Amino acid sequence: CDFGFDDWWLTAGCLAQSVWNVSASRPAENEIADYDLFYCDSDTSWDAEDKVITAVADLLSDLPIRIEVRNQARVPIWYRQKFGIEYGAVNAASDGIDRFAYRTTAIGLRKDPDGYRLYAPFGLDAVLSGTIIPNPVLPIRQVYEAKTARWQSIWPDLRVMPWPDDA
Template sequence: MNHLRYAGLPFERQRDILFDIVRNETVIYEPLVTARDFNLPQWRIVAGIIYNTVWNVLTGRPASNGIRDVDLFYYDDSDLSWDAEDRVIKRGEEVFAGSKIPVEIRNQARVHIWYPQKFGQDVEPLRNGDESLTRFSSKTHAVGLRLEADGQLDLCAPFGLDHIFSFQVIPNRALYNEPGYTAKGERAMQVWPELTVEPW
């Protein structure tokens, strides 16, 4: 099995392959359907659940191999309090109660509030939900999907998809996060030894 068989293809072709994988793997498609019904503002399922599923399919591993959780982002700047986000998280726990994989819900409009304390640097408020992907520590991780009401998949991948299909973990130095990037890369290589991880 050639796990790199889709590397280097045009973006549109890789997008179509990604969509086919997502529609055929319940580990990611079911959370997308549930999230669509939950209908948070500017929502997307992002990062690991997407690229990990691709790596599992292309290496012939079980679809849920190495997947710890489902990251569900949304963007609502109408109330930036923790209480407002916590209410959404608690509603989400009920909505996703049947999920086989834990779902972590986070309001991206609040990132600038807690980021300095957690990572030691100030960041500008995000202007929309998709902008959050441009700040991920790895370009490989910067991918998000939404399932629309008409059944179409909507993709946000600011750095493209070739890093995923090439099994490459590439740093994104928009913000300093070398420790987090390195730790994630080391863990990923233990699960998918086919990967190459570019040093920070």
């Protein structure tokens, strides 16, 4: 797919959840709420991001899925208002992956001219073993605990590591 950006990733729960579904002998897309597409563009206007959201929705309109498209360079603009903490500057789409609340879902996949490229800063062992490991780079414990509770209700064999008390 050509989204018009070199710096983009299909990322987050959709990748990990596909692994958990296959491990549980379920269809790969089972219970996946949405598919996250991160990109990084220096134009941080809402209009520019909205145009990309619309273009991606049109491009993938034949797929029966919900796609969340986010310009990672815009995240610092709204993050404090939503979560009450600073996010810090973003220089690449992978910066957003690095800051996920879960090391387990910090995975990105994209198609390059030479094939597929995988970005997994914490490796793949946790996702393959069904272990949810926190990434306390940002103090968003409530996000971690809410999503892990949802995931465990769907995939009860997941092992959830606790959020560190000092984070």
